Amino acid sequence: xxxxxxxxxxxxxxxxxxxxxxxxxxxxxxxxxxxxxxxxxxxxxxxxxxxxxxxxxxxxxxxxxxxxxxxxxxxxxxxxxxxxxxxxxxxxxxxxxxxxxxxxxxxxxxxxxxxxxxxxxxxxxxxxxxxxxxxxxxxxxxxxxxxxxxxxxxxxxxxxxxxxxxxxxxxxxxxxxxxxxxxxxxxxxxxxxxxxxxxxxxxxxxxxxxxxxxxxxxxxxxxxxxxxxxxxxxxxxxxxxxxxxxxxxxxxxxxxxxxxxxxxxxxxxxxxxxxxxxxxxxxxxxxxxxxxxxxxxxxxxxxxxxxxxxxxxxxxxxxxxxxxxxxxxxxxxxxxxxxxxxxxxxxxxxxxxxxxxxxxxxxxxxxxxxxxxxxxxxxxxxxxxxxxxxxxxxxxxxxxxxxxxxxxxxxxxxxxxxxxxxxxxxxxxxxxxxxxxxxxxxxxxxxxxxxxxxxxxxxxxxxxxxxxxxxxxxxxxxxxxxxxxxxxxxxxxxxxxxxxxxxxxxxxxxxxxxxxxxxxxxxxxxxxxxxxxxxxxxxxxxxxxxxxxxxxxxxxxxxxxxxxxxxxxxxxxxxxxxxxxxxxxxxxxxxxxxxxxxxxxxxxxxxxxxxxxxxxxxxxxxxxxxxxxxxxxxxxxxxxxxxxxxxxxxxxxxxxxxxxxxxxxxxxxxxxxxxxxxxxxxxxxxxxxxxxxxxxxxxxxxxxxxxxxxxxxxxxxxxxxxxxxxxxxxxxxxxxxxxxxxxxxxxxxxxxxxxxxxxxxxxxxxxxxxxxxxxxxxxxxxxxxxxxxxxxxxxxxxxxxxxxxxxxxxxxxxxxxxxxxxxxxxxxxxxxxxxxxxxxxxxxxxxxxxxxxxxxxxxxxxxxxxx
Amino acid sequence: xxxxxxxxxxxxxxxxxxxxxxxxxxxxxxxxxxxxxxxxxxxxxxxxxxxxxxxxxxxxxxxxxxxxxxxxxxxxxxxxxxxxxxxxxxxxxxxxxxxxxxxxxxxxx
Numbered sequence: 022x023x024x025x026x027x028x029x030x031x032x033x034x035x036x037x038x039x040x041x042x043x044x045x046x047x048x049x050x051x052x053x054x055x056x057x058x059x060x061x062x063x064x065x066x067x068x069x070x071x072x073x074x075x076x077x078x079x080x081x082x083x084x085x086x087x088x089x090x091x092x093x094x095x096x097x098x099x100x101x102x103x104x105x106x107x108x109x110x111x112x113x114x115x116x117x118x119x120x121x122x123x124x125x126x127x128x129x130x131x132x133x134x135x136x137x138x139x140x141x142x143x144x145x146x147x148x149x150x151x152x153x154x155x156x157x158x159x160x161x162x163x164x165x166x167x168x169x170x171x172x173x174x175x176x177x178x179x180x181x182x183x184x185x186x187x188x189x190x191x192x193x194x195x196x197x198x199x200x201x202x203x204x205x206x207x208x209x210x211x212x213x214x215x216x217x218x219x220x221x222x223x224x225x226x227x228x229x230x231x232x233x234x235x236x237x238x239x240x241x242x243x244x245x246x247x248x249x250x251x252x253x254x255x256x257x258x259x260x261x262x263x264x265x266x267x268x269x270x271x272x273x274x275x276x277x278x279x280x281x282x283x284x285x286x287x288x289x290x291x292x293x294x295x296x297x298x299x300x301x302x303x304x305x306x307x308x309x310x311x312x313x314x315x316x317x318x319x320x321x322x323x324x325x326x327x328x329x330x331x332x333x334x335x336x337x338x339x340x341x342x343x344x345x346x347x348x349x350x351x352x353x354x355x356x357x358x359x360x361x362x363x364x365x366x367x368x369x370x371x372x373x374x375x376x377x378x379x380x381x382x383x384x385x386x387x388x389x390x391x392x393x394x395x396x397x398x399x400x401x402x403x404x405x406x407x408x409x410x411x412x413x414x415x416x417x418x419x420x421x422x423x424x425x426x427x428x429x430x431x432x433x434x435x436x437x438x439x440x441x442x443x444x445x446x447x448x449x450x451x452x453x454x455x456x457x458x459x460x461x462x463x464x465x466x467x468x469x470x471x472x473x474x475x476x477x478x479x480x481x482x483x484x485x486x487x488x489x490x491x492x493x494x495x496x497x498x499x500x501x502x503x504x505x506x507x508x509x510x511x512x513x514x515x516x517x518x519x520x521x522x523x524x525x526x527x528x529x530x531x532x533x534x535x536x537x538x539x540x541x542x543x544x545x546x547x548x549x550x551x552x553x554x555x556x557x558x559x560x561x562x563x564x565x566x567x568x569x570x571x572x573x574x575x576x577x578x579x580x581x582x583x584x585x586x587x588x589x590x591x592x593x594x595x596x597x598x599x600x601x602x603x604x605x606x607x608x609x610x611x612x613x614x615x616x617x618x619x620x621x622x623x624x625x626x627x628x629x630x631x632x633x634x635x636x637x638x639x640x641x642x643x644x645x646x647x648x649x650x651x652x653x654x655x656x657x658x659x660x661x662x663x664x665x666x667x668x669x670x671x672x673x674x675x676x677x678x679x680x681x682x683x684x685x686x687x688x689x690x691x692x693x694x695x696x697x698x699x700x701x702x703x704x705x706x707x708x709x710x711x712x713x714x715x716x717x718x719x720x721x722x723x724x725x726x727x728x729x730x731x732x733x734x735x736x737x738x739x740x741x742x743x744x745x746x747x748x749x750x751x752x753x754x755x756x757x758x759x760x761x762x763x764x765x766x767x768x769x770x771x772x773x774x775x776x777x778x779x780x781x782x783x784x785x786x787x788x789x790x791x792x793x794x795x796x797x798x799x800x801x802x803x804x805x806x807x808x809x810x811x812x813x814x815x816x817x818x819x820x821x822x823x824x825x826x827x828x829x830x831x832x833x834x835x836x837x838x839x840x841x842x843x844x845x846x847x848x849x850x851x852x853x854x855x856x857x858x859x860x861x862x863x864x865x866x867x868x869x870x871x872x873x874x875x876x877x878x879x880x881x882x883x884x885x886x887x888x
Numbered sequence: 889x890x891x892x893x894x895x896x897x898x899x900x901x902x903x904x905x906x907x908x909x910x911x912x913x914x915x916x917x918x919x920x921x922x923x924x925x926x927x928x929x930x931x932x933x934x935x936x937x938x939x940x941x942x943x944x945x946x947x948x949x950x951x952x953x954x955x956x957x958x959x960x961x962x963x964x965x966x967x968x969x970x971x972x973x974x975x976x977x978x979x980x981x982x983x984x985x986x987x988x989x990x991x992x993x994x995x996x997x
Contacts, residue, residue, distance in 0.1 A: 030946055
């Protein structure tokens with residue numbers, strides 16, 4: 022059998038990989054054999070050696086030709102260039118360090134940003150063959166205005182799928198939290214993130230286990246529920262107990278048997294850490310949120326996830342799913358569902374509004390990062406251009422020795438690539454720290470979703486090549502365009518022009534980034550200092566009750582009632598609130614719908630009394646205040662919710678039903694929108710009287726407040742203790758999210774500013790360097806220092822003006838895009854613009870001061886002597 | 889080194905394959921055989937054999953094996969293999985056609 026050509030070549034490459042050593046030895050043998058042959062014909066040993074060498078001919082050419090057989094020429098030249106570049110790197114450590122550092126910052130941000138996008142939108146769950154795992158989406162096509170129709174798969178539908186599907190395996194699940202502790206121990210146990218999953222989930226998802234068998238067989242009602250725990254819980258809560266399997270523990274104060282410990286490397290599904298997995302079938306025992314859906318199998322909804330079976334396509338699975346869903350629902354006379362297969366990437370599991378918000382935030386941050394990368398490239402490109410002046414002789418010599426322009430350009434590109442590659446390696450290292458950084462911000466998020474993977478690596482490599490081209494191609498082309506003047510050569514004057522353009526780009530980008538940062542920061546500060554409710558004059562009072570009352574809900578309710586009546590007769594401006602406004606996402610998010618309609622809206626219940634709303638200075642725009650009597654079932658809503666449910670009708674007098682307590686309310690009034698929960702967007706809100714439990718008090722600041730409040734509370738129950746906090750303290754919590762955005766924007770702005778300073782400094786220094794002789798002569802001829810300074814400034818004037826004009830134009834556009842992050846601040850905020858003008862002027866002064874000083878210190882005598 | 893008549897491109901590979909078809913030889917041996925058979929007309933600079941040999945190795949037409957030479961030095965012996973023989977037949981046919989064509993032109997033009 023004769024092997025195909027490519028295979029023969031491959032084998033030869035492996036078999037003769039030491040071709041250079043072999044060849045050298047072979048030629049040596051050849052020489053000695055030839056010498057021996059010649060020597061046998063004469064007595065002169067020297068003559069024989071000479072004749073043998075002649076017969077052999079030029080062995081260097083032979084060796085080079087042989088090398089070219091094995092290694093293509095371009096690869097050899099690449100090796101040479103790379104080696105040359107590394108030598109150059111060592112020769113100019115300062116320049117190289119500056120270039121590599123800047124590129125590393127740019128590429129690091131680039132790759133780091135991508136790994137976040139990757140984590141949210143591209144990467145599926147951390148299970149084997151996750152590309153075959155899908156999330157089932159279900160939607161009912163109604164035409165709701167802003168609401169949705171709550172519908173999906175019931176547990177019964179899941180069982181029907183499980184029994185009939187041939188193309189996919191399905192699991193049902195629901196998110197839960199568990200408090201877990203060893204049996205017979207005190208305390209409430211450790212709070213953990215968990216899920217209820219149908220008992221086939223472990224084998225279907227192929228969640229790796231380090232101990233135990235997982236759920237074998239289906240859970241039967243009445244049996245002790247079985248749970249799986251994560252490696253972290255096993256270590257932390259159960260001290261790595263080797264006999265953990267079969268041990269009975271308390272989960273949510275229910276006895277449960279541990280049947281498995283997940284593998285150490287498995288740390289959750291998507292963004293969600295998974296510390297405890299319990300059987301979905303045991304949901305009623307755990308009194309879980311989906312308990313009703315498990316007991317009544319026709320009730321919606323459970324979350325469905327599937328895995329495509331071997332040998333089937335996504336398309337087949339979708340069609341089968343559609344068919345089976347329709348069959349099941351038609352049999353029960355339910356309206357049709359539109360089903361879809363989504364990926365398991367975390368970004369897809371968010372609701373549409375959240376997901377849109379995330380996409381927008383990522384787009385903005387991404388654009389900022391791209392601008393910084395561009396700025397980095399401009400900086401580095403300018404450094405290359407400036408350096409090319411120094412290398413002009415070297416390149417001219419190479420060209421005149423016969424190197425083609427293409428060859429020299431390739432050499433310069435290779436040098437750029439070496440720098441970019443070193444920076445890229447550093448940048449990839451930075452991205453591996455992304456999960457750790459994110460974990461510091463938000464420790465409820467699973468880290469592994471942001472870990473650098475092959476996609477991030479590929480993206481970084483692409484970034485390296487792109488930046489290399491962007492940074493070194495233009496300088497390389499410029500530098501090799503030599504103008505011959507007799508025996509000497511000089512580089513075209515166009516490098517100067519090009520440096521001007523690059524400088525303008527730098528200034529423009531820096532302006533955009535700094536201005537965006539200023540706008541965002543100003544917006545937040547403004548929101549915090551001038552809110553649309555009485556933030557600064559309101560004090561929140563939190564009540565603490567003795568431990569025995571805390572456990573007794575009836576006692577708490579009694580205190581609440583007595584407090585409500587005491588507040589009414591108090592001479593303080595004081596009201597009750599179920600939650601403290603402006604402390605993070607205060608209140609309870611719940612669905613709401615209008616009677617006789619299936620369309621569901623989301624709203625936030627912020628239980629607060631009329632008196633408290635008055636303390637907060639939130640006025641009514643129509644209708645009247647609600648009665649404080651909970652039995653009246655009256656509520657006020659804010660304008661946002663009114664607009665959403667009744668876009669073109671009167672809200673006052675209408676009824677609606679809250680899902681969480683399934684209670685009907687009559688809308689008696691509409692309040693003006695106020696940022697009571699979050700500072701960015703006003704959420705749709707409903708205010709009803711605090712239903713149960715111990716309320717907080719909101720009181721307007723007054724002289725001797727602490728004592729008077731204490732007296733008031735003591736009159737209700739002497740055992741109560743109180744804490745007073747200004748409301749503006751709790752708003753700081755809310756500000757944290759916005760501060761995050763501001764911090765990112767400011768960091769990007771600061772990096773941009775530093776890069777721009779370095780860039781201007783570099784350009785200006787080289788300008789001075791280039792003109793050292795000219796300046797010396799001018800000074801010698803009697804020019805004043807001011808004239809010299811003026812001449813230097815004129816040289817950079819037009820790029821600076823061009824850059825500023827472009828930057829301000831782009832900033833205006835960026836301001837529009839940022840509108841939603843500005844908390845109502847005008848994108849044309851004069852203070853921000855003024856601030857940026859000051860900052861940029863200061864930066865320009867810093868960047869030009871040192872080179873200017875150097876220029877003005879030039880000694881005319883020394884310059885003249887130097888020639 | 890005597891003036892070397894320009895070989896047609898690719899002919900050196902063909903000649904080496906033909907020489908190896910008879911026997912396994914090392915580089916020096918191939919050079920000697922070439923000189924002998926061509927009656928000293930085809931005297932290549934002997935080291936220029938080696939790029940050709942490397943090419944044949946890479947293409948998998950010959951195999952190389954280290955062994956002792958006549959004067960007991962380590963020499964590398966080349967052996968033609970089946971792929972090489974097939975290549976030789978094919979190239980030889982082409983070469984014959986080419987020579988015949990040239991001859992026809994020379995005689996009839």
